[in-house]
Amino acid sequence: MRRALAFAFLCCVALTAQAQMPLRPFVSGSLAAIEAAQGxxxxxxxxxxxxxxxxxxxxxxLARLARAHPQxxxxxxxxxxxGAAEDVQAVLDQYAPAWAERWIFADPFSERLRFEVDPRWHGELPRSYLYGPGGRVEGISGPIDPQRLAAWLKSVLGVLHDGHP
Structure with a gap:
């Protein structure tokens, strides 16, 4: 009985750990790695x-979007x-989808990271990038307009469902 309970406990811990992505350090080159991983x-x-x-x-x-479109x-x-990793994790746990990739700036010179992401980005938040078919990327400062997001999603759903870039 004890072994069965211990096994069940370990399974719960493993499932919890898998359900939530860890915070990864965002450093110079991270954007290129993220883009390459998406293929x-x-x-x-x-x-x-x-x-x-x-x-x-x-x-x-974005959590609602992720639930509606898990692909x-x-x-x-x-x-x-x-140093704010604990606060970041708490906000993500409350608001973000558990399976979204999670990164945190790991360079004290954040301007360098922002410039590497987009030389036209001056730090305004939120800042989002919609990566579409054919390598199209659209940067958006401020909250994403739901209609704009819906239009982008409509343009990429076929690619997401078919699995072809």
């Missing part, structure tokens, strides 16, 4: 911060410093 498939990349109220609303919107890859990058 040309459409995905949504969102930059946010713990202190950004509109970001929390957008995280909740869509969503990558979340916190622009908070590494």
């Amino acid at each position: 040309g498939r459409p995905f949504l990349l969102s930059f946010w911060s713990v202190d950004c109220a509109p970001c929390r609303a957008e995280l909740a919107q 869509l890859t969503i990558v979340l990058v916190s622009t908070d410093p590494p």
Whole structure:
């Protein structure tokens, strides 16, 4: 009986650990790694911060989107410093889909990371990038308009369902 309970407990722990993506350090080269991992498939990349109220609303919107379209890859990058990892994780646990990729800025010189992502990005949040078919990327500052998001999603759903970039 004890072994069965211990086994059940370990299974629960393993499932919990698998259900939530860990925070990964976002450093120089991380964007290229994220893009390469997607292999040309459409995905949504969102930059946010713990202190950004509109970001929390957008995280909740992305969680609803993820539930409706589990085949869509969503990558979340916190622009908070590494020392805020506990706060970042708490916000993600409350607002974000558990299976979304989770990153946190790991360079104290955040301007360098922002410039590498997009030289036209000056730090406004939330900041999202919609990666579409054919390598098209659209950057959006501020909350994503639901109609704009729906139009982008409609344009990529065939690719997501067929599995062809």
